[in-house]
Amino acid sequence: MHGAISWIREEVEERVNVLYLMGVWRLSNLSAISDALKSRVLQASERFVLDGSRLQELDTSTGFTLYRHLGGIGCSEAMVSLRAFDSRHERLLALVRERMRCPPAAARSVHAGPVQRIGAAALHVWRLLQIHVAFIGGVALEMLSLLRNPKLFRRKETLSQFEVICVDAIPIIGLVTFLIGVVFAYLLGLQAQRYGANIFVVDGVGLAVCRELAPLLVAVIVAGRSGAAFTAQIGTMKVQDEIDAISTLGLSPIQVLVIPRLAAMVIALPLLVFVGDLAGIAGGMVIAAWQLDISAATFLDRLQSVLPMSAAVVGLAKAPVFAVFIAMIACRMGMLVARDARSVGVNTTSTVVQSIVWVILLDALFAVVFERLGI
């Protein structure tokens, strides 16, 4: 055998099986020791004597493995006696014997098959919808009580949330919508140049940015930024029992946490969409001047005569609807956070995904509705 380190030697002395344990019986050598035990064909005889005179070290994992192996070949405790062990090792083996139980600990979790996972996911979505409807009801009730008693409204919280949602987001909203305006104008410009219809880029950019691009993009960014933040904040508060503390103080968590965020987002989102409109159009202007030789003055002139008021209004009108959905989803997912480390992350991701999906669904819905209404 490789290494020729012997861990165990069996001898028969006066018709008694003596097992000499040899060497360093520690966890680091457990595999080798276990193999050595298995490779020795030990017969379950009447009595075993374990001899520890050649044993240098012993720990609980090797002691346990030894007893388990002996038990496995049918040797009961009563048939095993110890001799020549260090007193420490004797105490250790006594502890191992006392504390040994048979069944090994639970195996690893089973992975579900694809059909099971689809089924579980479908059920999960259904339950989520039910919870959201219940939550919407709760918030509606709180808003009714707010109408009856406006003093309940928490102005400071709302203003503080507004600052974070709106003011801090202006740079990134501005940047992203500017860049989208640039890209879109460039694409349109490529086409328009072919037909010598450069000036129509203005129409296109104005319409697209104000009606669709700015509202959608702003909603997605706010969902990722503030929606995720709400879920993480409220979720961490839930784990630390802060929400329970709010309830026990006689306050409503919805009034304290949800309504300020909802109100702040409903006010902030249209404002941010407006910023997006300006930035997107500015981006278009830059490309128009650079690629299509349309000066800023020409651009603005054309825009003023061509862009219908309805385009801007439609875009701004979508914003509060998006805001309500994003805020409600974010707050509810926050309240659903469980007490483990993964949960905050999972719920935050879910908030962002749900918000984006709903925003796009709503956008499509709006497109159909406005088309019917001829707006």
Place this chain on the structure above:
Amino acid sequence: MLDVDSVVTRFGSDLIHDRVSFAVGRGEVVALIGASGTGKSVLVREIVGLLRPTGGTVRLLGSDVWRCSQEEMQALRRRFGMLFQDGALFSSLTVAENIAVPFRENTALPLEMIPPLVGFKLSLVGLEPDAGAKMPAQLSGGMRKRVALARALALEPEILFLDEPTSGLDPISARAFDELVRILSDSLGLTVFIVTHDLDTLHSIIGRVIVLARGKVIADGPVDAVMKMEDPWIEEYFSARASIA
């Protein structure tokens, strides 16, 4: 086993430890006590390599914790076990998976050998093997600490650090935990270093107590001797028992 030499800890302008020194020998069961805020947990973190002290040396199992190489430190980490105050179990893993982590990450054991060992460690700390399938959030405080102890003992450490192990436990569970520590320490020859507030722990299983106050070690010796010292804080501490008249 452990040699703390002139450790200084400063957070900004706050001087937490002012040249704290003491030593712990093999097989001792030592307690570190002190008022809340005297930096006991900070000191333990400095000993196990989690927080760097501003000055001084910590020698643990023969290595200088703060001047040794990464490999030395890794090898050192396998030789001691740490029990954090609320167990610090991995909340996304089951109990069995929690205890299996040291085996899986730090040993080359074949995977099929791990579940029986995990089951044994659970029994060692007095839990039923079926506790293995539970999640940490489903456990009581006492059970969580036992699981954390099982995890700390997984790699057969030579020294065990316990940070307020009986805090938050009911008196019965607290005494049971003390008893468990004593049995393991006696049978396995473990050196135990306990940060504690629990007077009952001090009077039952502790051999030697180190008192930390005002940034210094003001007492270091057997519990009986320290109790008799003439220091206002020590006197107040050891007599701070509500009497049920």
